[in-house]
Amino acid sequence: MLREISQFYIDGFRSMRVGRKLWIIIFIKLFIMFGVLKIYFFPNYLNTNFPTDETRAEHVLDKITVYPQ
Amino acid sequence: MLEQVDLTQVNWARAQFALTAMYHWIFVPLTLGLSFLLAFFHTIYFKTGNEEWKRLTKFWMTLFAINFAIGVATGIILEFQFGTNWSNYSWMVGDIFGAPLAAEGIFAFFLEATFFAVMFFGWNRVSKRFHLFSTWMVAFGSNLSALWILVANGWMQFPTGMQFNPDSARFEMHNFWEVLFSPVAISKFTHATSSSFQMACLFVVGVSSWYLLKGRHGLMAKRSIIVASVFGILSSGFVAFTGDEAAYTVASKQPMKLAAMEGLYDGEKGASIIAMGIVNNTKEVGDNQDPFIFDVKIPGLLSLLAKRDIDSFVPGINDLVYGNKEHNVIGADERMANGKMALANLKAYKNAKELGDSASAERILVEFNKYRDDMGYGYLNKPSDIVPPVPTTFYSFHIMVILGTLFPVIFLLFLFFAKKGTLQSQRWLLNLGLACLPLGYIASEAGWVVAEVGRQPWAIQGLMPVSVANTNLTTGTVQTSFFMFFALFTLLLIAEIKIMMTQIKNGPEEN
Numbered sequence: 245m246l247r248e249i250s251q252f253y254i255d256g257f258r259s260m261r262v263g264r265k266l267w268i269i270i271f272i273k274l275f276i277m278f279g280v281l282k283i284y285f286f287p288n289y290l291n292t293n294f295p296t297d298e299t300r301a302e303h304v305l306d307k308i309t310v311y312p313q
Numbered sequence: 314m315l316e317q318v319d320l321t322q323v324n325w326a327r328a329q330f331a332l333t334a335m336y337h338w339i340f341v342p343l344t345l346g347l348s349f350l351l352a353f354f355h356t357i358y359f360k361t362g363n364e365e366w367k368r369l370t371k372f373w374m375t376l377f378a379i380n381f382a383i384g385v386a387t388g389i390i391l392e393f394q395f396g397t398n399w400s401n402y403s404w405m406v407g408d409i410f411g412a413p414l415a416a417e418g419i420f421a422f423f424l425e426a427t428f429f430a431v432m433f434f435g436w437n438r439v440s441k442r443f444h445l446f447s448t449w450m451v452a453f454g455s456n457l458s459a460l461w462i463l464v465a466n467g468w469m470q471f472p473t474g475m476q477f478n479p480d481s482a483r484f485e486m487h488n489f490w491e492v493l494f495s496p497v498a499i500s501k502f503t504h505a506t507s508s509s510f511q512m513a514c515l516f517v518v519g520v521s522s523w524y525l526l527k528g529r530h531g532l533m534a535k536r537s538i539i540v541a542s543v544f545g546i547l548s549s550g551f552v553a554f555t556g557d558e559a560a561y562t563v564a565s566k567q568p569m570k571l572a573a574m575e576g577l578y579d580g581e582k583g584a585s586i587i588a589m590g591i592v593n594n595t596k597e598v599g600d601n602q603d604p605f606i607f608d609v610k611i612p613g614l615l616s617l618l619a620k621r622d623i624d625s626f627v628p629g630i631n632d633l634v635y636g637n638k639e640h641n642v643i644g645a646d647e648r649m650a651n652g653k654m655a656l657a658n659l660k661a662y663k664n665a666k667e668l669g670d671s672a673s674a675e676r677i678l679v680e681f682n683k684y685r686d687d688m689g690y691g692y693l694n695k696p697s698d699i700v701p702p703v704p705t706t707f708y709s710f711h712i713m714v715i716l717g718t719l720f721p722v723i724f725l726l727f728l729f730f731a732k733k734g735t736l737q738s739q740r741w742l743l744n745l746g747l748a749c750l751p752l753g754y755i756a757s758e759a760g761w762v763v764a765e766v767g768r769q770p771w772a773i774q775g776l777m778p779v780s781v782a783n784t785n786l787t788t789g790t791v792q793t794s795f796f797m798f799f800a801l802f803t804l805l806l807i808a809e810i811k812i813m814m815t816q817i818k819n820g821p822e823e824n
Contacts, residue, residue: 256434262375262816263433266382269808274386276801281393285794288396289784290404297481304404304482308781309660 323783325791326398329798331765333390335758336802340384342757345459345506346513346548347377348452351432353540355448359441369533371436372821373517378433379816383809388462390798398791402772402782408485409475409492410465417461425454459509460502467498469773470764471566477685477776479662479678484773500562501764504555507548508760511720512753514545518727519750520817522743530820531737538746539731542724549721556717557618564619564627567774569699570767572630573706575615576604580629580637585610586618589711592704598634598697630703634696645696648775652691655684689776698778701769709762716756723749 257263294300351374358366395403431439431447439447468474474491475484486492518541521534563571572578575587578596590608613623620627628642636644658681665674693699723745730736736743768774772782 252434252438253430255438256430259434262812263378265812266379269805270382270385273805277386277390277393281390281794281797285797286393286397289400289786291396300404301481301483304401305479305659305663307401307785308405308482308777309656309663 322786322788322791323780325788325795326783327779329791329795330394332798337387338758338761340380342509342512343380343516344455345509348455349510350513350517350541350544351377352449352452355445359445365532368821369536375816376813379813383805398784399782400784405483408483409468412486412489413461413464417458420457425451425458456506459506463502463505464493464498467495467501468492470768471495471497472773472776479659496562497566500555500559504559507551507555508757510548511545511552512757514541514548515720515749515753517541518746522746525737526743533821535731535736538727542727545724546721552717560618567768568628569633571619573701573703573767574710574763576703576707577629578604578631580627580632582626583613583624584615584627585612586614592707594704598630598700630700645699648687648690649693651684651687652689655681655688656691689778692778692781698770701767706763706767709759713756713759713763716752
């Protein structure tokens with residue numbers, strides 16, 4: 245059964261024409277998104293700067309209770 | 314203080330989010346609509362066994378794959394931005410968004426992904442019945458994915474089924490079904506999907522028109538046009554019905570958005586709809602200037618759409634900002650006072666908890682709960698801050714409606730001439746069909762501009778303005794990532810258009 249399923253995918257990928265180009269684009273895009281953008285430009289602000297949920301909650305509460313007098 | 318928030322940085326973060334969302338939405342509607350058209354084409358092949366229908370189905374399937382491949386995962390970038398640029402918001406809505414997004418992952422994504430490979434690779438490899446079933450599952454799965462995202466968006470427009478927890482600073486879900494079946498979520502889902510069907514039909518009609526203009530693949534083009542036009546007409550009817558329902562929902566849940574959509578400053582009984590108009594850009598809230606330089610009105614229609622009663626009162630921007638006692642409209646100044654009470658009590662509650670004074674904390678919490686529904690108003694500086702950009706909302710709404718009204722006429726004309734057997738000689742119509750392809754995208758994007766610009770200044774309606782949702786980063790940081798996205802999206806869009814055009818020029822595989 246597993247062999248049949250894997251063969252189904254292998255044959256499918258082999259018979260691709262436009263699909264190969266598309267897979268290359270998908271992999272490049274995913275690499276840029278997760279390998280470059282996410283790591284270097286989009287850190288999770290709260291997870292990076294606050295170690296626990298309690299400290300994150302405290303920080304957000306501090307921020308949202310500062311308002312015009 | 315709110316005055317200390319760097320609004321330049323907030324606006325760059327908003328621009329980045331808008332850029333990403335609008336780019337993502339280039340691909341989504343075609344996936345939603347074309348998946349059903351593929352299912353129709355495939356079903357006809359299954360029923361007739363005619364190889365021409367198989368060739369046709371495979372051709373549109375290839376264009377579907379190109380669109381899907383370029384667009385896939387671009388929505389994840391929005392999640393990156395939540396964590397970096399909108400950390401306060403992200404933390405506060407985590408409990409609400411977690412459920413619908415998890416449901417998307419479990420039900421829709423896996424349903425879609427499992428049957429995707431069978432749809433593409435299944436020709437002559439699996440039974441014809443299972444292959445057709447897979448194509449239908451891809452269509453349902455894609456649209457089910459959209460449901461969960463639109464439920465999350467609907468919640469921001471009309472927060473329901475939740476309670477704010479002042480200890481964790483989170484909106485916690487209390488009733489999943491209330492969130493799922495909120496009238497805003499339902500109207501958003503039905504209107505977004507039906508308009509996506511309409512857009513995909515325009516795509517098929519546009520590409521097929523090009524073939525007929527070039528005198529190529531005539532039979533395939535005509536068959537595609539007939540199926541797409543029939544689906545397009547049915548979808549257009551549904552778009553009109555769901556659009557009417559969406560406007561009715563907006564009127565009751567987001568009356569300021571409706572007023573901005575119609576440029577209505579002073580509320581009135583038997584309010585008119587503006588069929589077309591030029592907004593007076595110097596008009597300010599509360600002044601005596603005419604809101605329009607030029608307009609064509611249809612009397613009573615706005616009241617009918619908004620309240621289902623042609624003589625009913627529809628509040629305008631001035632009523633919602635300053636209040637209108639005669640019609641029981643609470644002004645923003647009163648709600649701002651409530652909001653400031655809520656925030657003062659929230660701060661006092663936090664201090665009491667820190668001091669370990671449980672009795673005071675309990676007492677303050679009762680006070681906070683009295684005013685919490687207007688919490689977001691407490692962050693505003695002046696009542697007129699609740700007014701969204703009127704010209705952008707007005708023009709986007711009218712572009713969407715005018716184009717949405719034009720499209721069913723186009724579909725009807727295509728069907729009429731296809732039935733007469735003279736479609737190929739109607740070059741004016743074929744050119745019009747081709748021109749409607751980009752117009753479908755414009756209408757679809759304009760709809761989102763209405764939905765998102767029209768609800769400003771709120772990230773969460775009435776509870777949190779965008780300036781509070783934002784992380785305090787430097788403007789330069791956000792600008793850098795904005796321009797990086799701009800470059801990446803432009804490259805990907807060029808790649809899609811190039812690959813798509815090449816594939817269209819090549820046409821379907823020859824037998």
